Amino acid sequence: MGHTSDRAPPDPERLQAPIARLLRPLVRLFVRSGITFPALCDLLRELYVNVAEYDFALSGKEQTDSRVSLLTGIHRKEVRRLRGAGAPISAAPASLSRTSRIIARWLAAPEFTDAQKRPLPLPRVADRDGGPSFEALVASVTRDLRPRAVLDEWLDSKLATIDADGRIVLAEAAFVPRGGSDQQLYYFGRNLHDHAAAAVANVLGEEPHFIERAVHYDGLSDALAERLEQRSRELAMEVLQEANREAHAACETDRGGDCRWTFGVYVYREEEREAPPQSPSTEDDARGPGR
Template identity: 30%
Template sequence: MNHLSTGNAEFNLQQVLLLMDDLVQWLIRSGVGYNDFSAALKSVFYQQAIHELERIEQKQTVSSISLLSGLHRKDVTAFKKALESGQTLTQASVSEPISVPSRVVGLWIAEGLEKQLPFSDKDQFSFEDLVRRVSVERHPRSVLSELERLNIVSENEGVVSLQQYSFVPDTAMHEARKILTRNVHSHLQAGLHNLFKPEEIPYLEQAVRADELTVESVQLLHEKSLILWKEFSFQLLKLAMERCEQDDGKADAVKEFRFGVYQYYE
């Protein structure tokens, strides 16, 4: 039986927070706040608690899942009921915070209001009225500033305009984010495999680091690394294509291989 590794929880938390600093920057620039993110994390913690209980061969009770994940028992029960009824975790009836800016835009669109609203007007429906229908705690000006930052609305001479183009997905940018997510996910999986399964064959997970460099030296290393990557990636891609042709049609050809390289300097 596998045993639960206690480790140093505080130390590991601090290491994860170093990673979260960059991820939170991504979230905030995308309009995702703490409440939205913490609510979305509930299902992730639930799933990982289940995986850990399976790994250590312990019964998956509401208490054990709650203890491992830190989730409230009500949320755990809601997730269990959702899965038992054939629903997804995202369909579970768990407590979620209200995102005022997104609710404001959602109400604006759902009710078919004019795309331009006065920010404040005693004689007609205004942006202030719209915000107060969603929340009386958030100041309309603060909500407007957040929506302007996200390029969802614009204000000119007291008139707030809904930017329709903001709701059309940028295919290129979405794909770039998906590629980044897959690459970082694979990198983390390789590193965590090496940490948690030292008895197994480790994945390559290394980096070359140099400090106390001039801008000229950094630029030279930057250019050289691009040249080396171009040469190496060509060779590896050629081999990968050969193996794909060789494995085509085989019943056990279900694996995916990913090799990544990055460069960064500050």
């Protein structure tokens, strides 16, 4: 985390237009998924109380219902009811955590990648020479699961396939979780949280600033937009795999601790439609490279 800045946060009025734009795709998801406005209000009320209670506590002083009420605008009776409930947490299921670790090792460890640093097709068990195998890969991450059970689960979820030589091949689905799956929903919350947390820290002036940048061009033909999307996908996978390899190697000698690190990339393309009504203060994006 960065160090807190003495710079005043932006005025609420100036935040409304960017927040409306930020929330619009989420509201679309809420409506499509049946999360009604009253249900969202209940969730936000809990979050407001939780954030005020824990993130805005004064050092050496007990946080009171009155102060939480003052910070949030929520009545003290509601604050008293909601305090201590805890914020909703999207914890990674143990199976998902193990799967991610095994895939990360398959993509990063030299013994499981080829000369071009791509994941090797792996036989189920090692040959007489003791070469790399799927069994050895799983055992290098966890001894709690039988490699055969992991393989059956991966084949069923299409994270892996079997080639003509009977070797196990990491599938494209391992990089792109199935839409609406528990795995995708977990990373939906985690990745958007970390991106938003980095951006909020920068807006609040915390130091040092996190890298939070994008390149964007408007007014493109569909063909060019599609070509740029495909190329950016290729570049993104290259840099993510390189970051994974370096992090994996560094973790081999790290003593461990309480910190976590995220390095993310996003790519987006859409056909621009007539813009919905916006505040007069909202400016249109200009054609050209962006930050």
